[in-house]
Amino acid sequence: MTMSxxxxxxxxxxxxxxxxVDGDMSPFTTDSSPGVAGTPCAVVVxxxxxxxxxxxxxxxRHDIAVVARxxxxxxxGGALAADGALTISLARMTDxxxxxxxxxxxxxxxGVTVDELxxxxxxxxLMYAPDPASSATASIGGTIATNAGGLRCLSHGxxxxxxxxxxxxxxxGRVLHTGTRSRKNVAGYDLTRLFVGSEGTLGVITEATVRxxxxxxxxxxxxxxxxxxxxSAARAVSEVMRGAQTPEILELIDRTTANLIEDxxxxxxxxxxxxxxxxxxxxxDASTTELMRDLMxxxxxxxxxxxxxxxxxxxxxxxxPALEANGMGVGWVASDSxxxxxxxxxxxxxxxxxxxxxxxxxxxxxxxxxxxxxxxISASSDVDDMSRAHDLAQRIAQKAVExxxxxxxxxxxxxxxxxxxxxxxxxxxxxxxxxxxxxxxxKGILAPGRAIGVAGTR
Amino acid sequence: MTMSxxxxxxxxxxxxxxxxVDGDMSPFTTDSSPGVAGTPCAVVVxxxxxxxxxxxxxxxRHDIAVVARxxxxxxxGGALAADGALTISLARMTDxxxxxxxxxxxxxxxGVTVDELxxxxxxxxLMYAPDPASSATASIGGTIATNAGGLRCLSHGxxxxxxxxxxxxxxxGRVLHTGTRSRKNVAGYDLTRLFVGSEGTLGVITEATVRxxxxxxxxxxxxxxxxxxxxSAARAVSEVMRGAQTPEILELIDRTTANLIEDxxxxxxxxxxxxxxxxxxxxxDASTTELMRDLMxxxxxxxxxxxxxxxxxxxxxxxxPALEANGMGVGWVASDSxxxxxxxxxxxxxxxxxxxxxxxxxxxxxxxxxxxxxxxISASSDVDDMSRAHDLAQRIAQKAVExxxxxxxxxxxxxxxxxxxxxxxxxxxxxxxxxxxxxxxxKGILAPGRAIGVAGTR
Numbered sequence: 001m002t003m004s005x006x007x008x009x010x011x012x013x014x015x016x017x018x019x020x021v022d023g024d025m026s027p028f029t030t031d032s033s034p035g036v037a038g039t040p041c042a043v044v045v046x047x048x049x050x051x052x053x054x055x056x057x058x059x060x061r062h063d064i065a066v067v068a069r070x071x072x073x074x075x076x077g078g079a080l081a082a083d084g085a086l087t088i089s090l091a092r093m094t095d096x097x098x099x100x101x102x103x104x105x106x107x108x109x110x111g112v113t114v115d116e117l118x119x120x121x122x123x124x125x126l127m128y129a130p131d132p133a134s135s136a137t138a139s140i141g142g143t144i145a146t147n148a149g150g151l152r153c154l155s156h157g158x159x160x161x162x163x164x165x166x167x168x169x170x171x172x173g174r175v176l177h178t179g180t181r182s183r184k185n186v187a188g189y190d191l192t193r194l195f196v197g198s199e200g201t202l203g204v205i206t207e208a209t210v211r212x213x214x215x216x217x218x219x220x221x222x223x224x225x226x227x228x229x230x231x232s233a234a235r236a237v238s239e240v241m242r243g244a245q246t247p248e249i250l251e252l253i254d255r256t257t258a259n260l261i262e263d264x265x266x267x268x269x270x271x272x273x274x275x276x277x278x279x280x281x282x283x284x285d286a287s288t289t290e291l292m293r294d295l296m297x298x299x300x301x302x303x304x305x306x307x308x309x310x311x312x313x314x315x316x317x318x319x320x321p322a323l324e325a326n327g328m329g330v331g332w333v334a335s336d337s338x339x340x341x342x343x344x345x346x347x348x349x350x351x352x353x354x355x356x357x358x359x360x361x362x363x364x365x366x367x368x369x370x371x372x373x374x375x376x377i378s379a380s381s382d383v384d385d386m387s388r389a390h391d392l393a394q395r396i397a398q399k400a401v402e403x404x405x406x407x408x409x410x411x412x413x414x415x416x417x418x419x420x421x422x423x424x425x426x427x428x429x430x431x432x433x434x435x436x437x438x439x440x441x442x443k444g445i446l447a448p449g450r451a452i453g454v455a456g457t458r
Numbered sequence: 459m460t461m462s463x464x465x466x467x468x469x470x471x472x473x474x475x476x477x478x479v480d481g482d483m484s485p486f487t488t489d490s491s492p493g494v495a496g497t498p499c500a501v502v503v504x505x506x507x508x509x510x511x512x513x514x515x516x517x518x519r520h521d522i523a524v525v526a527r528x529x530x531x532x533x534x535g536g537a538l539a540a541d542g543a544l545t546i547s548l549a550r551m552t553d554x555x556x557x558x559x560x561x562x563x564x565x566x567x568x569g570v571t572v573d574e575l576x577x578x579x580x581x582x583x584l585m586y587a588p589d590p591a592s593s594a595t596a597s598i599g600g601t602i603a604t605n606a607g608g609l610r611c612l613s614h615g616x617x618x619x620x621x622x623x624x625x626x627x628x629x630x631g632r633v634l635h636t637g638t639r640s641r642k643n644v645a646g647y648d649l650t651r652l653f654v655g656s657e658g659t660l661g662v663i664t665e666a667t668v669r670x671x672x673x674x675x676x677x678x679x680x681x682x683x684x685x686x687x688x689x690s691a692a693r694a695v696s697e698v699m700r701g702a703q704t705p706e707i708l709e710l711i712d713r714t715t716a717n718l719i720e721d722x723x724x725x726x727x728x729x730x731x732x733x734x735x736x737x738x739x740x741x742x743d744a745s746t747t748e749l750m751r752d753l754m755x756x757x758x759x760x761x762x763x764x765x766x767x768x769x770x771x772x773x774x775x776x777x778x779p780a781l782e783a784n785g786m787g788v789g790w791v792a793s794d795s796x797x798x799x800x801x802x803x804x805x806x807x808x809x810x811x812x813x814x815x816x817x818x819x820x821x822x823x824x825x826x827x828x829x830x831x832x833x834x835i836s837a838s839s840d841v842d843d844m845s846r847a848h849d850l851a852q853r854i855a856q857k858a859v860e861x862x863x864x865x866x867x868x869x870x871x872x873x874x875x876x877x878x879x880x881x882x883x884x885x886x887x888x889x890x891x892x893x894x895x896x897x898x899x900x901k902g903i904l905a906p907g908r909a910i911g912v913a914g915t916r
Contacts, residue, residue, distance in 0.1 A: 404639030
């Protein structure tokens with residue numbers, strides 16, 4: 001059968017969804033990564049689980065690769081369209097199916113945005129805790145598929161911790177229900193967690209039951225503390241994380257990033273400080289803030305400021321837009337490693353030392369309390385220079401693993417970071433990943449080559 | 459090869475572990491369930507991961523079934539020896555490998571008891587939160603394999619939430635390392651969670667990296683509230699769980715259980731109350747306790763008591779020993795269903811109605827805040843009566859699932875509750891479980907027939 005005949009068959013099969021071809025597909029091919037999208041055979045804009053089921057049954061029948069996508073806010077190329085593959089967009093499945101404030105959960109379709117869910121939860125004095133930087137447009141489905149992080153992870157956990165049940169369409173079109181609405185459940189395997197963060201390689205999520213938490217109450221104080229060197233800042237983080245009361249948020253930006261932000265949108269950041277910590281304290285009083293000041297000054301902070309508004313956090317949130325505006329999006333290589341908090345000084349020292357040695361600009365922002373750094377490594381468009389930048393990203397990942405951490409804390413492997421898999425996993429771990437993948441997607445049609453690096457059958 | 463030749467080969471293969479046969483095996487065959495143990499072909503008492511690896515390679519080579527066991531405190535028959543199978547005991551692997559208070563994790567061998575780990579954590583003002591009733595003797599490995607619950611789950615999550623990395627020996631003897639020491643990690647699938655709660659059907663855990671949390675500080679107040687009917691008590695629970703400040707612990711015991719406890723060891727429980735709630739408040743003040751009293755009285759509590767010692771919680775912890783002492787261990791059938799907290803009144807009303815209709819004694823204790831009930835259903839030794847008691851357990855599980863919950867909240871399926879799998883899972887979910895099992899244990903030697911009901915090859 002020709003591809004156009006196949007696509008015609010798919011169009012016939014879809015119960016309610018839209019099928020896009022040719023130029024109409026373009027809004028559904030790229031994501032927020034620097035990767036280059038391929039040309040899909042078609043795009044299904046799903047409206048119902050039945051659409052996704054029909055599309056996957058068709059793809060499975062004809063051995064056609066499938067890329068599922070939410071809002072396209074991922075930065076590791078997980079949602080990039082692939083040549084000849086079917087893209088399935090979940091962005092139009094935007095129903096909030098149920099919300100149960102008394103039991104603190106909501107049932108949503110995957111296209112609901114993170115901020116919309118959090119806003120709805122807020123009307124019941126609850127919140128949806130995961131807050132990736134792209135929360136205004138990021139979809140729940142995409143953030144579950146990637147196990148997205150965010151600033152509030154420090155005190156509320158990652159996306160995985162907020163998911164209690166899923167509806168997933170399997171590679172062959174069958175519909176699987178995982179998990180329960182109860183807080184506890186030990187029947188069978190934790191299939192919910194298996195799909196969270198699997199980046200579309202095991203199935204396509206079409207409904208999620210997510211946990212809501214009480215919106216934190218009490219006095220909110222943001223603070224910033226500037227340090228003459230990154231190691232001191234990282235040591236202060238390590239000590240904060242040993243305390244009984246961890247802040248709601250604890251972020252770090254380095255000098256390069258602070259200057260990019262100030263150039264982009266003046267925010268009162270100290271351009272001369274090697275590192276600035278920005279945090280949020282909730283429920284404390286004046287003495288809580290003073291204790292934080294004392295701790296920061298004890299570790300060498302050269303300035304400390306507190307505020308009762310969000311302008312300090314807003315400055316932190318400008319880091320990614322500022323990087324993009326400064327052309328870092330063209331050639332930059334992103335590192336997303338994470339280590340235990342006490343090892344953050346070593347990881348940051350390594351990044352500083354290597355960037356100095358290579359005379360290469362590296363801009364670091366970090367979810368410091370979680371030990372999760374984002375290092376944007378500059379590179380020119382020269383192939384060799386780009387290759388050396390990638391080498392540095394690999395060395396940072398290797399260092400993070402040696403320190404007990406991971407090659408990616410929240411951005412995922414996607415299609416752009418599969419070179420890190422050999423750093424993250426030994427042969428046994430790779431084999432187990434491949435065995436699980438083969439068990440659930442024997443034809444290898446789902447996101448081939450991505451996340452765990454298993455190529456498809458075509 | 460005869461079995462004795464096979465066992466001789468195994469003895470040769472073990473690097474350091476002990477091999478027990480015949481009468482010496484008896485301490486390693488039963489668990490805390492009412493199930494009947496089979497006669498294993500041998501028992502390996504492992505000392506190192508290499509022992510477990512050698513034993514599994516041997517078992518895999520010769521297609522011999524394997525049952526792994528910790529301390530034998532499970533109540534669903536997961537650790538019962540099986541006829542002709544090899545039992546591997548992890549109880550002698552008791553090293554605390556590392557403890558990192560600054561990053562709040564510990565690395566332990568599986569035979570370390572839950573209380574021992576919590577005691578060690580306590581010396582750093584931290585705690586290991588999961589606290590199954592059997593914590594004094596339960597092993598970390600066993601509680602991870604079963605994803606054990608406990609009283610503190612309400613505020614700190616279940617065992618799965620406390621596990622960040624595992625060393626697991628696979629069915630063929632290969633050694634897999636999952637997870638990281640960092641707080642965040644999205645590289646690959648969440649294999650750690652896949653093994654947690656898999657009840658020995660996917661691999662044998664030989665080392666675990668577990669999270670520790672700050673030991674809660676502040677004023678500790680226990681309270682009890684007695685109610686004239688279970689529905690009122692359950693409604694009070696539902697309202698408490700809607701509040702911003704959930705108690706550290708919130709338990710429920712019914713009249714039958716209260717009287718069994720008072721007969722076993724007088725504890726000051728109200729013998730006439732249909733239901734008594736027992737809770738722990740941490741960090742509040744007198745007004746916190748008064749708010750709780752008001753809430754309970756608003757929902758019809760006929761008495762309320764507060765104390766600054768643990769005698770109320772100790773009374774709750776006597777429930778299982780009291781049941782055992784009263785002969786309930788002989789014929790009782792245990793139900794362990796869980797529902798969302800707001801559905802607890804319906805589930806308890808169903809249990810009351812059905813037990814009254816059958817004129818059958820049912821003793822209920824519940825991790826009420828988690829919506830997790832333990833109903834001990836009495837039965838005589840008569841086969842038909844026992845069968846009717848099992849039918850009631852199934853109907854309770856079915857009701858829990860209809861209310862959005864699960865057939866087992868913390869005890870697991872083990873070898874004794876596989877009849878509940880058809881209530882918990884539809885055909886697609888069963889198939890996915892079986893596919894994952896086949897991917898990791900293609901010969902089906904690990905805990906055949908248990909947890910997910912897949913029979914082995916022999």
